Amino acid sequence: MTSSQDQQETGRAExxxxxxxxxxxxxxxxxxxxxxxxxxxxPDVRFLLHGRKAELEKLVAKTPSLKGRVDIRHADxxxxxxxxxxxxxxxxxxxxxxxxxxxxxxGEASIAVSCGNTGALMAISMVRLRKLPGVSRPAIxxxxxxxSEQGFNVMLDVGADIRADARDLLQYALMGVSxxxxxxxxxxPRVGLLNVGTEEHKGRTELHEAxxxxxxxxDDAEFDxxxxxxxxxxxxxxxxxxxxxxxxxxxxxKTGEGTASLIRDxxxxxxxxxxxxxxxxxxxxxxxxxLSKRIDPRRVNGGVFLxxxxxxxxxxxxxxxxxxxxxxxxxxxxxxxxxxxxxxxxVASAAELAQDVANSAEDGKDKT
Amino acid sequence: MTSSQDQQETGRAExxxxxxxxxxxxxxxxxxxxxxxxxxxxPDVRFLLHGRKAELEKLVAKTPSLKGRVDIRHADxxxxxxxxxxxxxxxxxxxxxxxxxxxxxxGEASIAVSCGNTGALMAISMVRLRKLPGVSRPAIxxxxxxxSEQGFNVMLDVGADIRADARDLLQYALMGVSxxxxxxxxxxPRVGLLNVGTEEHKGRTELHEAxxxxxxxxDDAEFDxxxxxxxxxxxxxxxxxxxxxxxxxxxxxKTGEGTASLIRDxxxxxxxxxxxxxxxxxxxxxxxxxLSKRIDPRRVNGGVFLxxxxxxxxxxxxxxxxxxxxxxxxxxxxxxxxxxxxxxxxVASAAELAQDVANSAEDGKDKT
Numbered sequence: 001m002t003s004s005q006d007q008q009e010t011g012r013a014e015x016x017x018x019x020x021x022x023x024x025x026x027x028x029x030x031x032x033x034x035x036x037x038x039x040x041x042x043p044d045v046r047f048l049l050h051g052r053k054a055e056l057e058k059l060v061a062k063t064p065s066l067k068g069r070v071d072i073r074h075a076d077x078x079x080x081x082x083x084x085x086x087x088x089x090x091x092x093x094x095x096x097x098x099x100x101x102x103x104x105x106x107g108e109a110s111i112a113v114s115c116g117n118t119g120a121l122m123a124i125s126m127v128r129l130r131k132l133p134g135v136s137r138p139a140i141x142x143x144x145x146x147x148s149e150q151g152f153n154v155m156l157d158v159g160a161d162i163r164a165d166a167r168d169l170l171q172y173a174l175m176g177v178s179x180x181x182x183x184x185x186x187x188x189p190r191v192g193l194l195n196v197g198t199e200e201h202k203g204r205t206e207l208h209e210a211x212x213x214x215x216x217x218x219d220d221a222e223f224d225x226x227x228x229x230x231x232x233x234x235x236x237x238x239x240x241x242x243x244x245x246x247x248x249x250x251x252x253x254k255t256g257e258g259t260a261s262l263i264r265d266x267x268x269x270x271x272x273x274x275x276x277x278x279x280x281x282x283x284x285x286x287x288x289x290x291l292s293k294r295i296d297p298r299r300v301n302g303g304v305f306l307x308x309x310x311x312x313x314x315x316x317x318x319x320x321x322x323x324x325x326x327x328x329x330x331x332x333x334x335x336x337x338x339x340x341x342x343x344x345x346x347v348a349s350a351a352e353l354a355q356d357v358a359n360s361a362e363d364g365k366d367k368t
Numbered sequence: 369m370t371s372s373q374d375q376q377e378t379g380r381a382e383x384x385x386x387x388x389x390x391x392x393x394x395x396x397x398x399x400x401x402x403x404x405x406x407x408x409x410x411p412d413v414r415f416l417l418h419g420r421k422a423e424l425e426k427l428v429a430k431t432p433s434l435k436g437r438v439d440i441r442h443a444d445x446x447x448x449x450x451x452x453x454x455x456x457x458x459x460x461x462x463x464x465x466x467x468x469x470x471x472x473x474x475g476e477a478s479i480a481v482s483c484g485n486t487g488a489l490m491a492i493s494m495v496r497l498r499k500l501p502g503v504s505r506p507a508i509x510x511x512x513x514x515x516s517e518q519g520f521n522v523m524l525d526v527g528a529d530i531r532a533d534a535r536d537l538l539q540y541a542l543m544g545v546s547x548x549x550x551x552x553x554x555x556x557p558r559v560g561l562l563n564v565g566t567e568e569h570k571g572r573t574e575l576h577e578a579x580x581x582x583x584x585x586x587d588d589a590e591f592d593x594x595x596x597x598x599x600x601x602x603x604x605x606x607x608x609x610x611x612x613x614x615x616x617x618x619x620x621x622k623t624g625e626g627t628a629s630l631i632r633d634x635x636x637x638x639x640x641x642x643x644x645x646x647x648x649x650x651x652x653x654x655x656x657x658x659l660s661k662r663i664d665p666r667r668v669n670g671g672v673f674l675x676x677x678x679x680x681x682x683x684x685x686x687x688x689x690x691x692x693x694x695x696x697x698x699x700x701x702x703x704x705x706x707x708x709x710x711x712x713x714x715v716a717s718a719a720e721l722a723q724d725v726a727n728s729a730e731d732g733k734d735k736t
Contacts, residue, residue: 147630159564162572196527196618204530204615231622235630244619247572250564251616252623254599259624262515262603263631266662270655277655283648287638294634 015044015335017111017328018103021051022078022096024115025318028052031115032059032066034324039065042332048103050075050096075099079116081317085123092124101128104310110340111331113302115315115324122160122305129308132347137161137168138307139246140314141179142253145294147237150184155234157246158253158303164245166209169193173214174350175306175343176241177223182337183304183330184240188222192229192239194248203228214243221350264292302327304334307347311340383412383703385479385696386471389419390446390464392483393686396420399483400427400434402692407433410700416471418443418464443467447484449685453491460492469496472678478708479699481670483683483692490528490673497676500715505529505536506675507614508682509547510621513662515605518552523602525614526621526671532613534577537561541582542718543674543711544609545591550705551672551698552608556590560597560607562616571596582611589718632660670695672702675715679708 019035021028028051035047046069049056053074060070075096079088092098097116103109105128114121122138131138139157146153154176157164164172173191180189193211195203200211211227218225226239234242234252244252267288271281281288301323305312311334315327334340387403389396396419403415414437417424421442428438443464447456460466465484471477473496482489490506499506507525514521522544525532532540541559548557561579563571579595586593594607602610602620612620635656639649649656669691673680679702683695702708 145630147633162564162570194619196530196615202530231619231624232626232629234623235626247564248616248619251562251599251612251620255602255620255623256599256627258600258603259627260631261600262513263628263659265515266659267635270659271652273655273658276651280648280651280655283644284639284652287641287645287648290641291631291634291638294638 014046015042015332016046016048016109017113017331017335018048018100018109019050019328020096020100020112020114020116021049021056022075023080023117023317024315024324025081026115026320028055029059030319030321031324032056032063033321034319034328035070036063036065037321037325038328038332039069041329045069045332045335047071048073048100048109050099050103051078052076052096073099073103079120081117083117083120085117085119088117088120089123089127092120097121098124098128101125101310101312104312105129110335111311111313113313113315113327113331115317115319115327117317118159118303118314121312121314125305125308125310125312129310129312132307132309132344134347134350135171135175135307137164137171138305139172139175140303141176141306142303143183144234144242144253144256146235148240149237150186150240151294152184153234153236153240153242154180154184154189155242155244155249155253156306157244157249159246159250160305162245162247164206166206166213169206169210169243169245170213170217171307171347171350172243173223173225173241174217174221174346176243177221178339178343178346179304179306180241182334182339182342186240188224189240190224190226190238191218191241191243192226192233194234194242194244194252195228195230198228198230200228210243217350221346302330304330306343309340309344311343382414383410383700384414384416384477385481385699385703386416386468386477387418387696388464388468388480388482388484389417389424390443391448391485391685392683392692393449394483394688396423397427398687398689399692400424400431401689402687403438403696404431404433405689405693406696406700407437409697413437413700413703415439416441416468416477418467418471419446420444420464441467441471447488449485451485451488453485453487456485456488457491457495460488465489466492466496469493469678469680472680473497478703479679479681481681481683481695481699483685483687483695485685486527486671486682489680489682493673493676493678493680497678497680500675500677500712502715502718503539503543503675505532505539506673507540507543508671509544509674510671511551512602512610512621512624514603516608517605518554518608519662520552521602521604521608521610522548522552522557523610523612523617523621524674525612525617527614527618528673530613530615532574534574534581537574537578537611537613538581538585539675539715539718540611541591541593541609542585542589542714544611545589546707546711546714547672547674548609550702550707550710554608556592557608558592558594558606559586559609559611560594560601562602562610562612562620563596563598566596566598578611585718589714670698672698674711677708677712679703679711 141156509524
């Protein structure tokens with residue numbers, strides 16, 4: 001056995017996740033309950049749990065499946081949902097969120113998970129983990145229920161930044177490909193660039209430029225570029241990775257969630273309408289349950305911050321134990337596949353590729 | 369009786385719509401069937417029908433409810449869904465679409481309806497009808513099923529232009545207010561500006577500037593400005609009019625449609641799963657039918673082009689007779705309320721208001 005194989009095996013046996021126990025809407029009891037749900041399915045994972053020690057010790061003691069697998073790190077303060085990112089960056093040193101990210105920064109854990117305030121989490125992640133060399137804007141990637149075989153598409157950026165130029169969009173494409181490989185086990189993901197039409201002449205200038213850049217790197221980076229896609233393709237089966245700027249991605253994400261939630265409520269109303277429809281709803285219960293499970297946002301709970309020295313999984317602030325468990329399982333999966341290092345390598349080679357493409361475009365211009 | 373009242377009454381008795389019979393995916397038979405459906409409910413409306421005369425005469429002759437209410441205008445050519453707008457602008461003179469818009473230009477009809485290619489329809493509308501004085505970018509407004517009391521919200525722009533500056537967004541707000549008053553009978557619509565967060569410091573620069581402009585005109589233009597809204601509020605009950613640029617609006621619209629369509633298909637699958645679920649679906653049929661009617665895109669079929677000398681209702685290309693009828697009924701409603709003239713007056717006074725606001729902002733700067 002070579003030493004490198006050795007290291008790999010030791011690495012696999014010691015996956016450690018850094019978990020922010022505070023800051024979610026439901027409080028630390030829900031986070032610990034979520035950890036318990038995921039702990040059974042991931043027996044090799046250990047947890048660093050950050051927050052108020054006395055409270056957390058009691059919760060963990062009551063949870064047999066976590067016995068011997070949790071280290072608690074005390075932090076007095078909590079980042080609230082209303083705290084401004086700039087305030088937290090200056091004054092957040094004593095918070096559980098800060099402590100959670102520092103454990104990744106120090107190399108004690110490979111991935112961080114938090115249900116806290118997204119803006120603050122991104123701000124602290126930027127200062128504590130710093131951007132990967134070659135990345136100018138990190139991105140938040142999410143999984144979107146879709147018609148694709150794997151049941152989900154990746155979309156990024158959904159709100160790390162409100163702007164993205166052509167180079168950023170290329171980075172998002174490459175980071176999204178890496179995430180789809182490690183998170184969804186797709187060997188050769190299909191990448192689409194979000195626009196208002198699929199014709200090549202449509203849309204904004206930076207999108208045309210990004211179209212060229214992404215197209216030129218597809219072969220080397222081993223993905224298929226399907227060109228421009230539209231909003232309707234986000235839940236579709238045309239692309240596995242949908243690339244867009246954080247403004248558009250955030251509006252699309254929230255529009256999709258809002259539409260799904262409206263339909264859910266109207267469905268409930270429709271079934272409460274008469275005695276017959278109530279009987280129907282009892283018979284239909286297993287069917288509706290299956291549907292609801294298929295599009296349950298809790299099952300795909302976890303936006304992933306990409307482009308930093310370390311990966312951060314952002315669980316929904318309102319997540320219940322099932323939602324927290326989904327985020328923790330996603331973190332386990334990414335940690336076990338060595339995602340952070342793979343992404344780093346991918347981004348480094350991408351920077352070279354992009355430089356090559358830019359150079360050859362310049363050469364082309366010189367010749368004309 | 370004064371002569372002005374006379375004119376009003378005569379005006380109401382002679383609502384004329386200009387209808388493009390060709391260019392939809394389903395052909396002229398569907399358009400005529402849609403006209404027939406709407407004709408009964410709008411007995412005072414007459415139709416100018418544009419397309420291949422021989423074909424249309426046969427179709428109309430077979431439709432008793434249209435007897436004596438349709439004038440056919442012959443046009444040889446048809447704008448296809450694949451035609452580029454620039455090509456149609458140069459070569460489209462002999463098309464039914466061109467003829468349809470010219471009838472509005474000449475004052476023979478007050479509103480045009482077409483199921484044809486959106487890009488081409490907007491391009492010809494721009495050259496034949498021209499922009500209203502004071503409007504730099506026309507917009508396409510749609511109705512979105514929502515939790516609001518009236519069941520729908522207005523969103524604009526959903527794709528007339530891919531850009532919008534602060535002034536354009538103010539114009540959209542004012543045009544959207546006018547549309548909500550005349551199309552949804554809301555005396556004092558609530559207006560929201562689409563952004564990635566509701567906090568005032570979030571989002572792009574032009575949005576902050578538009579926030580100030582819209583806020584400053586709300587009282588004079590008699591609407592309520594609720595500030596920034598998010599994607600989840602488009603189908604919500606926070607604002608009746610959602611203002612955004614055409615790129616974001618188009619992505620949001622198609623994302624919402626795609627999400628609704630995915631859920632519809634998954635619901636169908638869920639009910640086909642077992643014998644019990646099939647029985648359940650029979651009992652649930654009236655409930656599901658009610659739901660489906662509530663969010664049926666055909667019921668709100670009709671994007672409206674705003675900001676031109678004349679109003680154009682764009683029906684969905686794939687619309688069936690029910691869809692066409694919805695678009696025609698919307699056109700009737702807008703024509704009967706004198707919408708085009710009201711919008712014109714609104715935009716003219718808005719241009720003054722905006723100038724006042726800009727001037728007072730300049731004065732403010734001078735003083736500091």
